[in-house]
Amino acid sequence: MCICILYLNVLSRISGSQATEVKVSEVEFNPNFVSRMIPKLEWSALVQAADGLGHLQDLPTELIADYEANEDFLRKVHRVLLEVEVLEGCLQCPESGREFPITRGVPNMLLNEEEA
Amino acid sequence: MKLKELESCLQQVDTFEEPKILLEQYPTSPHIAACMLYTIHNTFDDVEGKLVADLGCGCGVLSIGAAMLDAGLCVGFDIDDNALEIFKRNTEEFELTNIDLIQSDISSLSSDAYAKKFDTVIMNPPFGTKHNQGMDMQFLKTALTMATTAVYSLHKTSTRDHIQKKASDWGVNMKVIAELRYDLPASYKFHKKKSVSVSFDKL
Numbered sequence: 001m002c003i004c005i006l007y008l009n010v011l012s013r014i015s016g017s018q019a020t021e022v023k024v025s026e027v028e029f030n031p032n033f034v035s036r037m038i039p040k041l042e043w044s045a046l047v048q049a050a051d052g053l054g055h056l057q058d059l060p061t062e063l064i065a066d067y068e069a070n071e072d073f074l075r076k077v078h079r080v081l082l083e084v085e086v087l088e089g090c091l092q093c094p095e096s097g098r099e100f101p102i103t104r105g106v107p108n109m110l111l112n113e114e115e116a
Numbered sequence: 117m118k119l120k121e122l123e124s125c126l127q128q129v130d131t132f133e134e135p136k137i138l139l140e141q142y143p144t145s146p147h148i149a150a151c152m153l154y155t156i157h158n159t160f161d162d163v164e165g166k167l168v169a170d171l172g173c174g175c176g177v178l179s180i181g182a183a184m185l186d187a188g189l190c191v192g193f194d195i196d197d198n199a200l201e202i203f204k205r206n207t208e209e210f211e212l213t214n215i216d217l218i219q220s221d222i223s224s225l226s227s228d229a230y231a232k233k234f235d236t237v238i239m240n241p242p243f244g245t246k247h248n249q250g251m252d253m254q255f256l257k258t259a260l261t262m263a264t265t266a267v268y269s270l271h272k273t274s275t276r277d278h279i280q281k282k283a284s285d286w287g288v289n290m291k292v293i294a295e296l297r298y299d300l301p302a303s304y305k306f307h308k309k310k311s312v313s314v315s316f317d318k319l
Contacts, residue, residue, distance in 0.1 A: 028214075
């Protein structure tokens with residue numbers, strides 16, 4: 001699953017040690033789409049995840065101002081958001097510590113019967 | 117892409133191998149999916165470049181259609197392993213990179229899990245049988261928290277008034293876009309007609 005989905009769900013965090021298989025693929029770049037995704041994300045968490053997965057590269061650790069018009073920056077965000085995929089690993093809820101496995105790119109967010 | 121082309125592509129989507137009746141699994145027909153998506157895209161411009169959610173995505177007919185119409189990213193949510201596996205296979209066969217899948221139970225998502233994160237929600241939700249009545253309304257309610265622009269959903273014609281009332285209770289506009297005849301396998305014979313409706317958030 002792409003990293004960006006993790007950050008849409010406030011309950012999820014992923015750390016490098018928990019991702020055992022990561023894939024990078026080519027996805028068509030849509031600057032408007034990336035630009036509109038940015039306000040929905042928690043920037044520091046995104047940076048941390050990318051770093052943990054070993055894919056931080058040159059992504060700025062602070063969100064820059066006026067990013068909408070900055071194609072260079074948007075391309076960096078696009079790469080991390082849409083092209084880096086976790087195939088095997090897990091998400092961890094930062095509050096409860098509960099872990100949700102990711103298998104073949106699909107995270108399983110189902111709660112066990114006891115927890116629901 | 118023309119409507120006929122879209123419908124023709126969606127006919128290639130693999131569907132449930134062993135549909136689970138308790139989950140009300142049946143594929144959205146390529147014709148209905150294509151018409152629905154075509155309208156959402158051409159009339160309302162709510163697909164291309166947008167972040168779209170497909171609740172109860174099953175094998176992914178609606179998501180795949182949305183991805184083909186150049187959604188920015190389409191995220192499918194479903195509870196069932198088997199359905200998601202088939203969906204995954206479909207995305208690989210169609211070589212679509214703008215689709216993501218999440219295994220979850222829509223009826224137990226917390227209300228702020230994805231609040232206002234998606235531009236558009238599209239869905240063909242379960243209607244609810246005597247075992248899980250009101251499932252369609254649960255899906256609708258959740259969908260409305262997730263979408264910032266609109267929710268497009270298929271419902272039984274017989275529930276139209278009820279949905280209209282709920283919509284006004286919830287402070288959203290509801291509009292019927294089309295009425296379609298839906299022939300389902302005999303095991304689902306309590307589903308007769310369906311209509312497409314849309315809910316907008318009031319500004």
